Amino acid sequence: GDSVTQxxxxxxxxxxxxxxxxxxxxxxxxxxxxxxxxxxxxxLQLLLxxxxxxxxxxxxxxxxxxxxxxxxxxxxxxxxxxxxxAVYFCALSRADTGRRALTFGSGTRLQVQP
Amino acid sequence: KAGVTQTPRYLIKTRGQQVTLSCSPISGHRSVSWYQQxxxxxxxxxxxxxxxxxxxxxNFPGRFSGRQFSNSRSEMNVSTLELGDSALYLxxxxxxxxxxxxxxxxxxxxxxxxxx
Numbered sequence: 001g002d003s004v005t006q007x008x009x010x011x012x013x014x015x016x017x018x019x020x021x022x023x024x025x026x027x028x029x030x031x032x033x034x035x036x037x038x039x040x041x042x043x044l045q046l047l048l049x050x051x052x053x054x055x056x057x058x059x060x061x062x063x064x065x066x067x068x069x070x071x072x073x074x075x076x077x078x079x080x081x082x083x084x085x086a087v088y089f090c091a092l093s094r095a096d097t098g099r100r101a102l103t104f105g106s107g108t109r110l111q112v113q114p
Numbered sequence: 115k116a117g118v119t120q121t122p123r124y125l126i127k128t129r130g131q132q133v134t135l136s137c138s139p140i141s142g143h144r145s146v147s148w149y150q151q152x153x154x155x156x157x158x159x160x161x162x163x164x165x166x167x168x169x170x171x172x173n174f175p176g177r178f179s180g181r182q183f184s185n186s187r188s189e190m191n192v193s194t195l196e197l198g199d200s201a202l203y204l205x206x207x208x209x210x211x212x213x214x215x216x217x218x219x220x221x222x223x224x225x226x227x228x229x230x
Contacts, residue, residue, distance in 0.1 A: 032217070034218070036221070042223055042224075043118075043120075043204055043221040043222050043223040043224045044204065044206075044221040045221070046218060046219075046220060046221075049218060089157065091157075093217060093219075095217040099170055100145070100147070100162060100169075100170060100208070100210065100217055100219075101147065101159035101162060101170050101172065102147075102149070102157075102159065102206075102219060103159075104156060104157040105156075106156050107156065107157075
């Protein structure tokens, strides 16, 4: 079945450092890919998405490119802030097959120190 | 536009009881999905409702059930609660767009259920 693998956390960075959180997926066909962020005590917020190969999603300085050849969707940000501290989830959906349930990775906790 | 709302936000129950959680989707969204989040199992899909019909179902026992009303609001019910049902239950809504169109789900704040 479909699956998503994320790098283990926590990831601890200093403010203004470069961020990369790796995400790879296993799925046939043409999944849509998402990054969600969860702040303490809250639900999930959509951060960005990409629906086809080579699409780049971007939002609030975060970017991720849908790489079908490497089945990856790595999250990057050039300069992190303390306010970016949260848990980040990579996910895929299979709207192409009619199965719209999101399959999530295990999440990566990011801690940004001042 | 108001986001997805869930009630109640917190709930404490004892083993053997049943519980009903409510979700109101974003206006215009007709699809509602439910997810369970636990530290051990992560985020797992429970079921999806669209036009008052269950369209997809995850791998959960029959104690977990749901329904959707004509105004797209949804409820989730768990009967005969077990300690392992303690979790954050998240509801998400979407327009259920065309396949391949990147159907995006928007989440509510969740209901934190504690089973004692």
